[in-house]
Amino acid sequence: MTTGDLDGKVALVTGGAGSVGAHISRALAEAGAHVVVNCFHSLDTARALVDSLVADGLRAEAVRASVARRGQVERMFEEVGRTHGRLDLLVNNAAAGIFLPAAALTDEHLDRAYATNVKGALWCSLAASELMPAGGAIVNVSSIGALHAPANYLGVGITKAALEALTRYLAAEFADRGIRVNTASAGLIDNEVGRMFPDFGSVSANTAAATSVGRLCTPAELASVVVFLAGPGSSYVTGQSVVADGGLSLLRQAMSPTPAKAATPVEAATQAKAAVPVTAPEPVAVREPATEAEPAPTGADGDPVVVVGMGLAVPGASSPDEFWSLLRGHAELFVEVPADRWDVDSFHDDDPSAPDKTYQRRSGFITGFTPHPDLDVAPDTDFTTLWLRHSIHQALDGVGRSDADRFGLYVGYTPDGSQHLQEALVRREVVGFAERDGLPADDDGLRELLDRCLPRGRRAEPPHRVVRSAASGLLPEGTAVSVVDTACSSSLYAIDIGLRAIVAGDVDTALCGGAFALAPAGSGLFAKLHGLSVRGEVRALDRDADGVLFSDGAGVVVLKRLSKALADGDTVLGVVGGIGLSADGKGKAVYAPSSSGQELAIERALSRSGVQPSEVDWVIAHATGTPAGDLAEFAALRAAYASAGPVPVTSNKSLIGHTGWAAGVVSVIHALLALRHGTIPAQQRFTEAPPGFGAGPDTLHVPREPVPWPAGTRARTVAVSGFGFGGTNAHLLLREHRPDVPASFGYGERRRGGLVVVGCSSHVPDGAPSFGRTYPTPSFREVRMPASTLRATDRTQLMIMECMRRLAGDVREACEADRAATGVVVGHMGPTRNAVLYALRAYLDELVGAAHASGGSEEVLAMLKKLREHAHDHIAAPVEDSFPGEMPNVVAARLSNYFDLRGLNITVDGGRGSLADAFELAGRYLEFGDIDIALVAGVNGNSLASWSRLVEESTPGGTGGEVAEGAFLFAVTRREYAESHDLRVLAEIDLEAA
Structure with a gap:
């Protein structure tokens, strides 16, 4: 049944299938208009609305376009013009925004809101005006946030104010063409968008109490205002904002005396009994606005997660006590490569541009290692297995x-951090090539050469097997094992994963840490970034810093709930206050440090834990000694802690070097030792901070002398940072255990179940197990990467980007609209193809030199010459982009970087179960509310014979099978998020059953 006011009119409603939009579309249709329902995020929802309108005898159709993209806007109006020849009415209802305090807003939040709410309305109005005859009308839908300043609404409200200003400009612009432009504005609406306000119950009650009518606006009431402004009844109205707020803007409550508190029913009944009149009035209850106390930090249930054990092996120290002695002294631990590790001359060149070489001969090596007395390992055991097993023994x-x-057991680890694995793969590449060239693998000369140059390559394991071997016999059968790779922040992510497993009730005791061993090929690759210290020492946080030196290392901490630790008679070493994680998102390069990304991790740690910046006594910085990296980190720390008073900042990398994937847990042990001894050790190799730090005695400063740190009236607190290559950031707050002093902490609370898949895509070779020797190079338009970067980027990183491009448009849009809460979790097994080929190139000089020195046979020398040509043909000499281009963790980081996603990015290595592990870990972060959308992927681009052979050898029974290439991407979220964002549910996920 139509009213007829808009008979024959053609109307377009942007965002026309949402909560308010659907009411507007229906109201216009019931007034006689033919309604074009635009909905970008869910065309299915728009079509369902259209079907409902048509079933009721109304006229409607659906169209999909993003109003934030001008090209799509133009195509949408061209389609309307072709179909209808004109457009009489436009309602700009599409909106975007997020409800956050001003301090939590990012550029992405503001840009997204402005692009949709203001620019989108402008593009649509301009395009519509070309189709409108005289008498046409445009109605912009605004909100009370343009007039007032509701809490958590700045990011939306300022764009709505701009929209109302745009209304006036367009009204003047289009006046001579007979087109009216007005705004329909409403107060708080009780709908799914309104309920996204933080603490909606309290907000809605306060709003309703402040209005004259005592309730909120309804979507239908706002729709009636839109129809009025679009119809003939407002023909003399233009450039105006008509506000439907129930009298909120009258400020009656704000500018009147506080009314007397109404009696409750019990009070009124009591008063009635005592009153003189026999016929007392019926008691009337008046509901007061709800007022809620400040919420406690999430997860603060009085039973925090604590550290009860620790163990490590680093250069110069085989135990925490030895490490403390190092921290208090001035040992020189940077040495030339030991002769028993590799022949430094074969991998060194003073010329930084020399292919496959490093310009630095020194680093940090574990020498003079004292194993745990109960350590039992074979002589040829992988270094990382050895040091990690030693650390587990010690920690327990x-x-x-x-x-x-x-x-x-949760461990940060990388296939690039194992000399044994690197030698094993190079050895298998050489043997495989020799066999194809006609030289048998058992040739005496070849075997002797390989045993001399690659002695550790006879036996090696993939990363997930290394970690399991380290724990074999020390932890029960069936122990949950997770191997995580976020580069240099890996062991802090491992601690976070273990902590969540405890809070979720999945485990009682979590062992968390990391391990890393230097290997020669990695040094050569990193040298091409010019990030290694030329001087041969790390001077972190110092004005004379000139780069980093990597080191061997491993470390483990043991976590339990406090109640269990006390029941078990454990010594509590410290309390985990909380951890903040983030991804850098878009930047200059995937490896460029980002202060904003690091700030986000720090903010999340403080917010989650409830710790105030003024409570942080000390920061153990990531601080690697690269000038740009240290400057970016200090800027992030300054943003969080500069106003907190004097806060010492130190880094242990000036002493022991950068222990890679173990660096975070080593710093946690550093912090625990300082809590135990009541002293903050001085910064090693420090003279003066760079001027750009803005350091000073009353703010952040780097101590030249030890700082006393005795127990006081509150729990002592230290922050530990870990910022990984590729923008994988972590910030951990560690607190003193003080039974007599309450201390805040927060880890989030698990919300079980309700996970769904809302998008999927794949990228596999066409009819073959591999993409072949050369991966199809995408165009610059597709990836926006220079040709030199593309050549140095492993195919896995390009494959996952292709999967993202193939994902449904509405899912991609949802990720881009919610960048700060979109995370990437990738399952990837072992080294990348590029990593193996770079290692082969790096070792060739040593192999050829050793063959000549030992009088190798002509057959072996001829084979090595052909092998060099083969290797150089398969991969170019390393350049600046080669190191990030081959790292497994950058598979996930590349997606975050390219699409500017800020939630988190993680690579997990569970062997053939890596994708399943990725789903489980992504589910954990979704359930704890760290992210709203998880892009979960399984990727493999390494089908080289060397890797396939090692996988088969490492598989029980030797039945590994052929390793094929491919990438598979899934968008996962919680059901309520999918429904509120009109994302189609493709499948449900039951991690409990898995």
Whole structure:
């Protein structure tokens, strides 16, 4: 049944299938208009609305376009013009925004809101005006946020104010063409968008109490205002904002005396009994606005997660006590490559541009290692297995345990951090090529050469097997194991994963840490970034810093709930206050440090834990000694802690070097030792901070002398930072255990179930197990990467980008609209193809030199010459982009960087179960509310015979099978998020059943 006021009119409503939009579309249709329903995020929802309108005898159709993209806007109006020849009415209802305090807003939040709410309305109005005859009308839908300043509404409200200003400009612009432009504005609406306000119950009650009519606006009431402004009844109205706010803008409550508190029913009944009149009035209850106390930090249930054990192996120290002695002294631990590790001359050249070489001969090596007395490993055991097993032994010493305890092991690790694995793969590449060239693998000369140059390559394991071997026999069968790779922040992410497993009730005891061993090929690749210290020492946070030196290292901490630790008789070493994670998103390069990304991790740690910046006594910085990296980090720390008073900032990398994937847990142990001894150690190799730091005695400063740190009236707190290559940031707050002093902490609370898949895509070779020797190079338009960067980028990183491009448009739009809460979790097994080929190139000089020196046979020398040509033909000499281009963790980071996603990015290596592990980990972060959308992927681009052969050898029974290439991407979210954002649910996920 139509009113007829808009008979024969053609109307377009942007965002016309949402909560308010659907009411507007229906109201216009019931007034007689033919309504074109625009909905970008869910065309299915728009079509369902259209079907409903048509079923009621109304006229409507659906169209999909993003109003934030001018090209799509123009195509949409061209389609309307072709179909209808004109457009009489336009309602700009599409909107975007997020409800956050001003301090939490990012550029992305503001840009997204402005692009949709203001620019989108402008593009649509300009395009519509070309189709409108005289008498046409445009109605912009605004909100009370343009007039007032509601809490958590700045990001939306300022764009709505701009929209109302745009209304006036367009009204003047289009006046001579007989087109009217007005705004329909409403107060708070009780709908799904309104309920996204933080603490909606309190906000809605306060708003309703402040209005004259005592309730909120409804979507239908706002729709009636839109129809009025679009119809003939407002023909003399233009450039105006008609506000439907129930009298909120009258400020009656704000500018009147506070009314007397109404009696409750009980009070009124009591008063009635005592009153003289026999016929007392019926008691009337008046509901007061809800007022809620400040919420406690999430997860603060009085039973925090604590550290009860620790163990490590680093240059110069085989235990935490030895490490403390180093921190208090001035040892020189940077040395030339030991002769028993590799022949430094074969991998060194003073010329930084020399292919496959490093310009630095020194680094940090574990020498004079003293193993745990119970350590039992074979002589040829992988270094990382050895040091990690030693650390587990040490960390468990004195820790209470029972047969019923459930354990989890969470380790930061990379295939690039194993000399044994690197030698094994190079050895298999050489043998495979020799066999194809007609030289048998058992040739005496070849075997002797390989045993001399690649002695550790006879036996090696993939990363997930290394970690399991390290724990074999020390932890119960069935112990949950997770191997995570976020580069240099890996062991902090491992601690975060273990912490969540405890909070979720999945394990009772979590062992968390990392391990890393230097290998020669990695040094050569990193040298092309010119990030290694030329001087041969790390001077972190110092004005004379000139680069980093990497080091061997491993470390483990043991976590439990406080209640269990006390029941088990454990010594509590410290309390985990909380951890903040983030991804850098878009930047100059995937490896360029980002202060804004690091600030986000720090903000999240403080917010999650409830710790105030003024409570942080000390920061153990990531600070690697690269001038640009240290400057970016200090800027992020200054933004968070500069006003907190004197805060010392130190880094242990000036002493022991950068222990890579173990660096974070080494710094946690550093912090625990300082808590135990009541002293903050001085910064090693420090003279003066760079001027750009803005350091000073009353703010952030780098101490030249030890700083006393005795127990006081509150729990002492230290922050530990880990910022990984590729923008994988972590900031951990560690607190003193003080039973007599309350301390805040927060880890989030798990919301079980309700996970769904809303998008999927794949990229696989066409009818073959591999893309072949050369991966199809995408165009610059597709990836926006220079040709030199493309050549140095492993195919896995390009494959996952292709998967993202193939994902449904509405899912991509949702990710881009919610960048700060979109995370990437990638399952990837072992080294990348590029990593193996770069290692082969790096070792060739040593192999050829050794063959000549030992009088190798002509057959071996001829084969090596052909092998060099083969290797150089398959991969170019490394350049600046080669190191990030081959790293497994950058597979996930590349997606975050290219699409500017800020939630988090992680690569997990669970062997053939890597994708399943990625789903489980992504589910954990979704359930704890760290992210709203997880892009979960399984990727493999390494089908080289060397890797396939090693996988088969490492598979029980030797039945690994052929390793094929391919990438598969899934967008996962919580069901309520999918429904509120009109994302189609493709499947449900039951991680509990898995």
